[in-house]
Amino acid sequence: MNKPLTGALLSLLLLGAAVTPAVAAPTTTPAPTSPTATAPTAPEATAVAVDFAGTVALSNCSGSVVRAPGSQPNDLALVLSNGHCLESGFPAAGEVIKDRPSSRSFSLLNSAGSKVGTLRASKIAYATMTDTDISIYQLTRTYAQIQSQYGITALTLEGARPTQGSAIKVVSGYWKRIYSCKVDGFAYRLKEGDWTWKDSVRYTSACNTIGGTSGSPVVDTATGKVVAVNNTGNEDGARCTENNPCEVDQNGNVTVRQGINYAQQTYIVVPCIAPGNKIDLNRPGCVLPKP
Numbered sequence: 001m002n003k004p005l006t007g008a009l010l011s012l013l014l015l016g017a018a019v020t021p022a023v024a025a026p027t028t029t030p031a032p033t034s035p036t037a038t039a040p041t042a043p044e045a046t047a048v049a050v051d052f053a054g055t056v057a058l059s060n061c062s063g064s065v066v067r068a069p070g071s072q073p074n075d076l077a078l079v080l081s082n083g084h085c086l087e088s089g090f091p092a093a094g095e096v097i098k099d100r101p102s103s104r105s106f107s108l109l110n111s112a113g114s115k116v117g118t119l120r121a122s123k124i125a126y127a128t129m130t131d132t133d134i135s136i137y138q139l140t141r142t143y144a145q146i147q148s149q150y151g152i153t154a155l156t157l158e159g160a161r162p163t164q165g166s167a168i169k170v171v172s173g174y175w176k177r178i179y180s181c182k183v184d185g186f187a188y189r190l191k192e193g194d195w196t197w198k199d200s201v202r203y204t205s206a207c208n209t210i211g212g213t214s215g216s217p218v219v220d221t222a223t224g225k226v227v228a229v230n231n232t233g234n235e236d237g238a239r240c241t242e243n244n245p246c247e248v249d250q251n252g253n254v255t256v257r258q259g260i261n262y263a264q265q266t267y268i269v270v271p272c273i274a275p276g277n278k279i280d281l282n283r284p285g286c287v288l289p290k291p
Helices: 007-014 143-150
Strands: 055-057 062-067 076-081 096-101 105-109 115-128 134-142 167-172 177-192 195-203 217-220 226-233 246-248 261-265
Touching: 062 143, 062 167, 062 217, 062 226, 076 115, 076 226, 115 143, 134 143, 167 226, 195 226
Parallel strands: none
Antiparallel strands: 055 062, 055 105, 062 076, 076 134, 096 115, 105 115, 115 134, 167 177, 167 217, 177 195, 177 246, 195 261, 217 226, 226 261
């Protein structure tokens, strides 16, 4: 995973000891790509400006204030990050957390990446590392209150699956750094240690994300909407171990791509957000794992 930072690792990175991941080098030959493994290349589109407005820095990760297409100004706002960024540690494989009280704080950033205020959670509305790697916090303030006090609007979750070849930006509130690349393709299954994720986004090599970028929103530059949440990368070329995820296709063939990073798609979250910004796992079209 683009793991949460410990104090020791943070010190090393601040001293410049971080290593840029290498260019992808598959160590096994993948099976021919199936129609469900990738999508048609996206047409060229005019890019929209993508900055830090609406992103947040956690104590060890990144995140963003997000809204569903149907969210209303007076709804309590949501923050999106990774399941492995929870203050309680990594959820176990098969574990789903819902409506757990939390008072976690988030540093809200403006377009320039400067902190403009502190937001606080009231609960973990949803979190898991099963099938996907997400956490969704509900805040104590509404979108309207955040807009009024800080002049910051939430990022909108895209309701459709991203397409191969589309230009994206990974926006890290923790590092105040923006990575630019494209959707290289999709991993049918992405396995890392005890966890397995479905239909993960694979970046082209330019998005060489590092520890602390976990939870960063992945923004489609054609729409400005969030299409995924950054979560992991293969650091050492190892096979299916922690910090070294491997891709597994429909036939069980394994491909290792050292230096390549991944994200979890977020369009699957949209059907699960009911009126009032409630996470309802029984809504039509919601496929998020249940407790």
